[in-house]
Amino acid sequence: MGILNEYVGSGLWDGGRAIFRNPTFTRLPDYRDGQVVLFTADLYLPEEDGQVLEGQRFSMGNGWVASDDGTEIVAHEDGKKMKLNDSTGLGLFVNSLGQMEALDDVLVARVKAGDPGVTPFHVGLYDGLDVTMEQHAREFTTGEGEKATQRYYVVTEFHGYEGAADSGGKGGAKPAKAAAKKATKAVAKKAAAKPVAEEPVEAGIDDAVIAKITEVAMAANDYDEFVANCYADITEVAEDEVYQKLVEDQGEDGIWGQVVAAWEAENGAG
Numbered sequence: 001m002g003i004l005n006e007y008v009g010s011g012l013w014d015g016g017r018a019i020f021r022n023p024t025f026t027r028l029p030d031y032r033d034g035q036v037v038l039f040t041a042d043l044y045l046p047e048e049d050g051q052v053l054e055g056q057r058f059s060m061g062n063g064w065v066a067s068d069d070g071t072e073i074v075a076h077e078d079g080k081k082m083k084l085n086d087s088t089g090l091g092l093f094v095n096s097l098g099q100m101e102a103l104d105d106v107l108v109a110r111v112k113a114g115d116p117g118v119t120p121f122h123v124g125l126y127d128g129l130d131v132t133m134e135q136h137a138r139e140f141t142t143g144e145g146e147k148a149t150q151r152y153y154v155v156t157e158f159h160g161y162e163g164a165a166d167s168g169g170k171g172g173a174k175p176a177k178a179a180a181k182k183a184t185k186a187v188a189k190k191a192a193a194k195p196v197a198e199e200p201v202e203a204g205i206d207d208a209v210i211a212k213i214t215e216v217a218m219a220a221n222d223y224d225e226f227v228a229n230c231y232a233d234i235t236e237v238a239e240d241e242v243y244q245k246l247v248e249d250q251g252e253d254g255i256w257g258q259v260v261a262a263w264e265a266e267n268g269a270g
Helices: 003-007 089-097 101-113 207-219 223-233 235-239 241-248 255-267
Strands: 015-026 038-045 051-058 064-066 073-076 129-141 147-161
Touching (some): 015 064, 015 147, 089 129, 089 147, 101 147, 101 223, 207 223, 207 235, 207 241, 207 255, 235 241, 241 255
Antiparallel strands (some): 129 147
16 A cells, blocks of 8 residues: 555445444435435444544345334335345345354343344344444446445454443343334244154254253244244254254254144234
């Protein structure tokens, strides 16, 4: 880098320590004509004289539907699974945040407490989040064939949550002001007590653990909640890849698929 390069930048914050405040999912008139939902938050910079970068934007891709109060993403317009594209600004940020092992303790505690901030689709994950970030850039080609540069942030350190009981972040974030909405698609609620599972899944599988997993599936509102609760409440799932594969199997012959099928048979699909 030459001497003059240090005086030239992208016009964006280069990175550092930041605390997320006022997170929301919203549409803005000056962002793609207000047709696309994105994530925004104010970034408080504790190591830069308390400067606040207001309304920092993180792209999410097309088709997302936000709740009226902006606290969560409730669906995708084409009915696709609730998964962020890892090439978007928020997807890249969340992907790096997910590499922070200390965050897992916070998420497990929240699952057990029934708190909503355990997925990237709820503001509770970001409210009060205290991290160190770096700005990265990469070249890409637009749909019109033009070259462009995408600038995004990746997390390099997780410091916890603002207002948490300790600096490790295990106390959890302050809850978002708006109450979380429960998932509207209540698959697996009150399913049949024993879903059909005629064939043994794999040698060495403990029937008692399968029963626990099935019980969690029947109590879950959706697949993401089922997986999170299994990892949080069933030691064998948290520690054994064999059970992890069973939990993460979304096929119709898997435990989750059988519970959903049993519920739909009893209550009607949809």
